[in-house]
Amino acid sequence: MRVMRHTLGFFLPLVVMAVCYGWIVVKLFHIRNQQKHKAIHIILAVVFAFVVCWLPYNITVLIDTLIQGGTIPLKSCETRYIVEVMLHVTQVMAFLHCAVNPVLYAFVGEKFRNQFLSALHNHSIISKRLQRAYRRGTESSAGSIRSRNTSI
Template identity: 55%
Template sequence: MSSVTFTLDSDYFENDTDLPDLNTQPCLLVSLGPAVSLVLSVLLVATSALAIPGNLLVGWVIGTNQRALTPSDVYLFHLTAADGLLALTLPFFAVAFVRGWIFGDFLCKFLNLIMEANFYTSIIFLACISVDRYLAIVHTRGLQQSRRGSCSRLLCAVVWAVGWALALPALFNATIAVTLKDGSETWLCTESFHVGRPTAWRLATRVLRHVFGFVLPLVVMVACYGVTVAKLLHTRGFQKHRAMRVIMAVVVAFLLCWTPYHITLMVDTLLRAELMAPGCGVRGAVNVALGVTNSLALLHSCINPFLYAFVGRKFRTKMNLLLQRKFRRDKMSASRVSRSTSQTSEGAGTVL
């Protein structure tokens, strides 16, 4: 899921270390272009600038809550951690869009590993929240709050373990030096499979990404929220309408952010597997579309806090109380410092 300025189609040769001649096979290296690269770089920086403080604020409000956390609160806290960690990697890929990969082979693997792991954990936690809300609304008497709470913490550990396990193929990323047609040289941080056939490995890793990073979470969310909405339609009160609006916003945001990326990635996989044989123009268009949809999908990391927290009335109430409490505490602290300074000045005047 790394964002790079160029795409190198290494499926045409068995050994990734034996790079082909780009002058005789011009479709192997396709540039996004300086304008598109700059726009996507700015988009990644803006996403990171919004996601980091937004997720930190949500995590602070949840973490300082004096009452026992609900399972949804626990999942949301871990969701903000995953989105925040993912957002920390985005400035590096923003630089790669405009200057190529300048951070070395270790960071190429490490940052892609962090991005992939938190990509999986973030989406799986979204599915966990949908399941918990389904249990809380539809099966209110089926499970006790304490039992759900103890299970939620164990489930969080499982989700993190699964996310990092699914991200291990990111270690196949490596830096590759490429000489462009104008004679200049750039470095790429891209997939580089050295075990077996590159096409088979790429197909396997992308199937994992589609299934565990989109299809299964989407099925869980649609199923749980579908039953939840049906239950809310048979209840009375204004709260149900507010809950339904949040649910619809969550599902729509997920679909809008991630569907274009996964569709484009499927097309790119078919091209690399040579199941389709288009010209260089189509390859270039798919490469640009992949970079654009990838960057738009990452916007989900800064949308999550607004959907799950800021839209919720209870969260806004908690946040306002915490901010008021902190403001009063800071004001009292400043008042004490002022009185202490005043007393010190008076004492000094007496001595003189």
């Protein structure tokens, strides 16, 4: 059952993401668009977040499976306790992926980031100077309108 968990819960999604996003990146390299670098950064961030959130859990489950199967002998009860704690900690990390993904899409996109910063400024949470500092060049004269209307 745990082999199925690894296969269906980690390796299959990782392969599907790698193939699909790889295809998208290849297509992006063939077009001439200033926004393609930002799209590639988002893709890399999403794949990186998946691996960082889910890999520790899958490694811990694999270690637990090997201990339960007798492949890795236990030397003490403390080792078993550490594995149990690590299972819980890494499971929380894995579940955090559900919260990380939308944040990545939202905050990497310039349009969302700029509107969020404007809302913070309008509610006097941040200063105008700080808002401009974090807008990352979208205040430039000619490209200002165009960059505010893009979501990536």
